[in-house]
Amino acid sequence: MCYSAECWALYDGYVRDFGAEIKIREFWELYLGRDEKYRIRKKLSDGTKIPKGMDLNYLRPETDLERTIQDLIGEWNGRKLGESESELAAQEARLAAAEAKLAVKETKTALNEQRIAGNKIKQMKRWIEDAKRTKHEPTKDDRIFPDWYAPILMVEDGKRVVRPMRYHCRPAGMDPSIDRTKTGQVSGTYNARRDNLTRFWRNQFGHTHALMLAETFYENVDDGKGGSREIQFRPRTGETMYIACLYSHWVDPKGVEPDLWSFAAITDEPEPEVAAAGHDRTIINIKPEHVDAWLNPQERSDEELFAIFEDRRHPYYELVKQAA
Structure with missing residues (x-):
């Protein structure tokens, strides 16, 4: 499970590398919603979680x-x-x-x-x-966790666009309770297992695909003492990861809750070095030449989409940080 990542939070890269249009109105609605929730609830912890890196786009x-x-x-x-x-x-x-x-x-x-x-x-x-602080520090400013928002690359009306989405997918048509386990913890739908794409994720796989651009990812592993420790991975090549994602636009049938755009990162069996570090899943990092095919899945067979996974990039994921 990729529980945290250092994603691209600044817009310049999306425009430069992908020719993407930034959906500024959707970002305004996100910030406006955070402000309104705060004023109603009067609790800092209840605000929408936005990484500081996104704020820096508006300096x-x-x-x-x-x-x-x-x-x-x-x-x-x-x-x-x-x-x-x-x-x-x-x-x-x-x-x-x-x-x-x-x-x-x-x-x-x-x-x-x-x-x-x-x-x-x-x-x-x-x-x-x-x-x-106004200076951009990616390691601090661009890191997201489940329930945080991030800029996500997708195709809309035939154009590449970037819109904010929550990192924790709530598939359309499902009850909001899916966001939490029975004990109140965050559910696992911020990741989508490859072996479950044609079952649980069947309404998103082959229909609503996206990319998260990220530099590093973090995992929690067993510390051997009954607890856990955090480890961080980065491609040894230094290349940006093109993480294959699914997204959903959830609409409340009762018209009470606001619309929710959310996404999940797809994971597969672990790369050898990730398994050696103690974790059992790895995100799928697709090749740049497959971006168009991935973002435009309509009319493509499951076999064609799975072939993109088979031809994915396999950089050595170097262990950057290992907490004691």
């Missing part, structure tokens, strides 16, 4: 709509910054109180308060620094 707006998006981003970041600064002040007071108690007598409770407050202070300072 120098050229149209009125782009300037509107820039304003929405500014308002959002201002609220986040204000909340983070308030939380920082609260945690600094918490730390001071714990240290005052420790100066009198060392207790487990005071030590624990000191540790928690110290960690939260570091976290808040990082968030504040990131909120103020």
